[in-house]
Amino acid sequence: MDWLFLDAAFTGGSRDECSAKAGGACWAVIGERLNLFTYGFYPVAERWRVNLSLVLLIFTLFPILFEKAPYRKYALHIAVAFPFVTAWLLVGGLGLTPVETDQFGGFMLTLVIGITGIGFSLPIGILLALGRQSKLPAIQIFSIGFIEFIRGVPLITLLFVASTMLNYFLPPGVTFDLLLRVLIMVTLFASAYMAEVIRGGLQAIPKGQFEAADSMGLHYWSAMRLIVLPQAIKISIPGIVNTFIGLYKDTTLVIIIGLLDPLGIGRASLADTRWTGLSTEVYLFVAIFFFISCFGMARYSQHLEKKLETDHKR
Amino acid sequence: MTQKPESANEKTKSAAGNYAVTMRDVHKWYGKFHVLKNINLNVEVGEKIVICGPSGSGKSTLIRCINRLEEHQQGEIFVEGIELSHDIKNIEIIRREVGMVFQHFNLFPHLTVLENCTLAPIWVRKMPLAEANAIAMEYLERVKIPEQADKYPGQLSGGQQQRVAIARSLCMKPRILLFDEPTSALDPEMIKEVLDVMIQLASEGITMICVTHEMGFARTVGDRVIFMDNGEIIEENNPDDFFLNPQHERTKLFLSQILNH
Ligand SMILES: Nc1ncnc2c1ncn2[C@@H]1O[C@H](COP(=O)(O)OP(=O)(O)OP(=O)(O)O)[C@@H](O)[C@H]1O
Ligand SMILES: [Mg+2]
Numbered sequence: 001m002d003w004l005f006l007d008a009a010f011t012g013g014s015r016d017e018c019s020a021k022a023g024g025a026c027w028a029v030i031g032e033r034l035n036l037f038t039y040g041f042y043p044v045a046e047r048w049r050v051n052l053s054l055v056l057l058i059f060t061l062f063p064i065l066f067e068k069a070p071y072r073k074y075a076l077h078i079a080v081a082f083p084f085v086t087a088w089l090l091v092g093g094l095g096l097t098p099v100e101t102d103q104f105g106g107f108m109l110t111l112v113i114g115i116t117g118i119g120f121s122l123p124i125g126i127l128l129a130l131g132r133q134s135k136l137p138a139i140q141i142f143s144i145g146f147i148e149f150i151r152g153v154p155l156i157t158l159l160f161v162a163s164t165m166l167n168y169f170l171p172p173g174v175t176f177d178l179l180l181r182v183l184i185m186v187t188l189f190a191s192a193y194m195a196e197v198i199r200g201g202l203q204a205i206p207k208g209q210f211e212a213a214d215s216m217g218l219h220y221w222s223a224m225r226l227i228v229l230p231q232a233i234k235i236s237i238p239g240i241v242n243t244f245i246g247l248y249k250d251t252t253l254v255i256i257i258g259l260l261d262p263l264g265i266g267r268a269s270l271a272d273t274r275w276t277g278l279s280t281e282v283y284l285f286v287a288i289f290f291f292i293s294c295f296g297m298a299r300y301s302q303h304l305e306k307k308l309e310t311d312h313k314r
Numbered sequence: 315m316t317q318k319p320e321s322a323n324e325k326t327k328s329a330a331g332n333y334a335v336t337m338r339d340v341h342k343w344y345g346k347f348h349v350l351k352n353i354n355l356n357v358e359v360g361e362k363i364v365i366c367g368p369s370g371s372g373k374s375t376l377i378r379c380i381n382r383l384e385e386h387q388q389g390e391i392f393v394e395g396i397e398l399s400h401d402i403k404n405i406e407i408i409r410r411e412v413g414m415v416f417q418h419f420n421l422f423p424h425l426t427v428l429e430n431c432t433l434a435p436i437w438v439r440k441m442p443l444a445e446a447n448a449i450a451m452e453y454l455e456r457v458k459i460p461e462q463a464d465k466y467p468g469q470l471s472g473g474q475q476q477r478v479a480i481a482r483s484l485c486m487k488p489r490i491l492l493f494d495e496p497t498s499a500l501d502p503e504m505i506k507e508v509l510d511v512m513i514q515l516a517s518e519g520i521t522m523i524c525v526t527h528e529m530g531f532a533r534t535v536g537d538r539v540i541f542m543d544n545g546e547i548i549e550e551n552n553p554d555d556f557f558l559n560p561q562h563e564r565t566k567l568f569l570s571q572i573l574n575h
C-alpha cells in the first residue's frame with residue numbers, strides 16, 4: 001500500500017526523476033502516456049470525436065440497462081442508430097476527416113472491439129441457438145457446423161486468419177480493413193459461445209410453454225420472441241455476462257496481430273528508455289482498467305438477476 | 315398410407331362440414347408403438363364430449379391431434395370442415411378456432427395474468443391493446459378472478475391458475491375448447507371452482523371435448539361419454555347409460571376402479 005500511494009511519485013519526466021523523489025511506484029509514466037493509453041494514435045485534433053462517441057455510448061446504454069430511465073421507449077428506438085453514428089464519428093468521411101483504423105488504440109480500441117462484439121454476438125448467438133434446434137436440416141447443419149468449428153479453434157488462430165489469410169481469399173485489389181476483420185472474427189467467436197449459452201436456456205423451458213404457444217396459433221417467431229426467448233435469456237443471464245466478460249478480456253489478444261490495445265501501448269511505453277523497468281506500474285494500471293469494467297458487468301448482471309427474480313417469481 | 319380415391323375424400327369433406335370435428339380411420343404411431351387405432355368420431359357443433367379411460371390409453375394423444383400438437387399418420391381429421399394436413403395455413407386457421415386447456419395450466423410465468431390473456435388476441439387476431447384488455451377483463455370476471463389481473467401466475471393458487479388458463483383460451487373466442495385433464499393436477503378443494511367455471515361455459519353453446527375422470531361433471535354437462543383403452547374407442551354412450559349400464563367388460567372394470575376412489 002505504501003508503495004502504491006504514500007511512497008509513490010506522481011510526476012516526473014523519467015524513471016530516474018521518479019526514484020530521485022520517492023522510493024515507491026512511479027505513476028508519472030501513466031500520467032505522461034494517459035492520452036496514448038486512452039486514444040492510441042488517434043489524431044489529436046480529432047479526439048473530440050472519440051469523446052463524443054463515449055458520451056453517446058453512455059446515453060445509449062443508460063436506457064438499455066435501466067428500466068426506470070426516462071423516455072426509455074423512445075431511447076431504445078434511437079439506440080439502433082448508435083452503431084452507425086459512432087462508426088461514422090470514429091472513422092470519418094461524409095464531411096469528417098477520415099481517420100485510418102490503424103490509428104485506433106488504447107482503451108478506445110478495447111471499447112470499440114468489446115462493445116461491437118457484445119452488441120452483435122447476442123443476436124447472432126440467439127439465431128444460431130434457434131438454428132441449432134431448427135426442424136429444417138439445412139439450417140440445423142449450418143448452425144451446428146458453425147458453432148462447433150468456431151469453438152474448436154482458438155481465437156488467436158482466427159485473428160491470424162483475419163490478419164493474413166483473408167487477403168488470399170479476397171479478389172486482388174480488394175482491401176478489407178484490418179480492424180473490421182478483427183471485429184468480425186471476435187463477434188463470430190463470441191456468437192458461437194453465446195449460442196451454446198442460450199441453447200442451455202432454451203432447453204430449460206418446459207415443453208408446455210411451446211405447446212401453449214402453438215395451441216393459440218402463434219407463429220414460430222412470435223412464440224420465440226414473446227414467450228420462449230424472454231424466459232430462456234433470463235435463465236441464461238449469468239452465462240451471457242460470463243461470455244461478455246470473456247470477450248472483453250480477449251480483446252487484448254489483438255496485440256498479437258499488431259493492433260495497439262492498452263497492453264500494446266503499455267509495452268510500447270516500456271520500450272521507451274526513459275521508462276524501462278516500470279512494468280509493474282504499467283501493467284497494474286491496465287489491469288485496474290479491465291477489472292473495473294468487468295466487475296461493473298458482473299455487478300450489473302447480479303442486479304438484473306435479482307430484479308427479474310422479484311419481478312416474476314414462478 | 316391409404317390412397318383413397320378423390321371422390322371418397324370429397325364425400326367425407328362435405329359431410330365433415332356439418333360437424334365441429336370429424337375423425338375418420340385415424341391411426342397414429344410413436345415409432346413402433348401404435349397409440350391410436352382406427353379412431354372414428356363425429357362431434358356435433360355445441361356438443362360436450364367427455365373422454366375417459368385408463369392411463370396411457372391415448373386420450374391426450376387423441377385430443378392433441380385435433381389441434382395438431384400431435385400429427386396423425388393415417389386417416390383424416392376435419393375441424394369445422396377444414397382438413398388437418400401438412401398445410402401450415404390450415405393448421406393456423408384451425409388453431410385460432412380451437413382453444414386448449416392443459417393439465418399443468420402452461421401459463422406464461424414471465425407475463426402478468428392480463429398479459430397472458432391478451433397475448434394471442436393481440437398477436438394472432440391483431441386486436442388493438444385496449445380492446446384486448448377489455449375482453450380479457452370480461453373473461454377474467456367470468457372466471458371470477460378480475461382482481462388478480464396484474465399478478466404473475468406464480469403468485470396464484472393452482473385453481474386460480476387453471477381459471478386464468480380457461481380465460482386465456484376464451485379470449486380468442488374459440489368455437490371449440492379442448493380440455494386435457496384440467497383438474498387432475500389440483501388439490502381437491504380447488505377442483506370445484508374450476509369445474510363450476512367449466513359447467514357455466516358448457517351452457518353457452520361452445521363445443522367442448524374434455525378428457526376428465528370427473529364423473530359428476532360428465533353427468534351434468536356431457537352429451538356423450540367416450541371410453542378409450544389401449545388406443546381404441548371401446549364404448550360411447552350418453553352419460554346416464556354409460557355409468558349405470560356399461561356394455562363392455564373393460565368399461566366395467568375401469569368404472570369400478572375409479573368409482574371406488
Ligand atoms: N412423445 C411420445 N413418444 C413416445 N410415446 C409416447 C409419447 N407421448 C405419449 N406416448 C405414449 O403413448 C401412450 C398414450 O399416451 P397419452 O398421453 O395419450 O395417454 P393418456 O391416455 O393421456 O394417459 P394419462 O391418463 O396418463 O394422461 C402412452 O403409453 C405413452 O407412454
Ligand atoms: Mg393424458
